[in-house]
Amino acid sequence: QVQLVESGGGLVQAGDSLRLSCAASGRTFPNYAMGWFRQAPGKEREFVAAIAWGGKSTYYADSVKGRFTISRDNSRNTVYLQMNSLKPEDTAVYYCAFHSTGDFYREEAYDYYGPGTQVTVSS
Numbered sequence: 001q002v003q004l005v006e007s008g009g010g011l012v013q014a015g016d017s018l019r020l021s022c023a024a025s026g027r028t029f030p031n032y033a034m035g036w037f038r039q040a041p042g043k044e045r046e047f048v049a050a051i052a053w054g055g056k057s058t059y060y061a062d063s064v065k066g067r068f069t070i071s072r073d074n075s076r077n078t079v080y081l082q083m084n085s086l087k088p089e090d091t092a093v094y095y096c097a098f099h100s101t102g103d104f105y106r107e108e109a110y111d112y113y114g115p116g117t118q119v120t121v122s123s
Helices: none
Strands: 003-007 010-013 018-025 034-039 046-051 058-060 068-073 078-083 092-099 110-113 117-122
Touching: 003 092, 018 034, 018 092, 018 117, 034 068, 034 078, 034 110, 046 068, 046 078, 058 068, 078 092
Parallel strands: 010 117
Antiparallel strands: 003 018, 018 078, 034 046, 034 092, 046 058, 068 078, 092 110, 092 117
16 A cells, blocks of 8 residues: 655744655655645645655755755655755655656645645745
């Protein structure tokens, strides 16, 4: 059974940092590129970051470039999202996802999403 479980969300102030984790099971994790997406209230889900299966290639949305870092530990079947210099506009539910095929930046390229973790950034 494929499963992704995100953790590490919470309520923080602008300028703070958070580290999200996503534990994967049910698939051979090292074989998959992974992505993070987010959805703010009233908005569509959007791409945040992605990492190739080996971890050497990473991709970021312009809005988070330079502040967020995606990484993975294939020995722990876990992908991380380090978020620094958080802003109120980063407030959203954050989801990790297994990449299937296609453009890393597109939601349709991912075939399984976790339930998400809430990140709230106060000003």
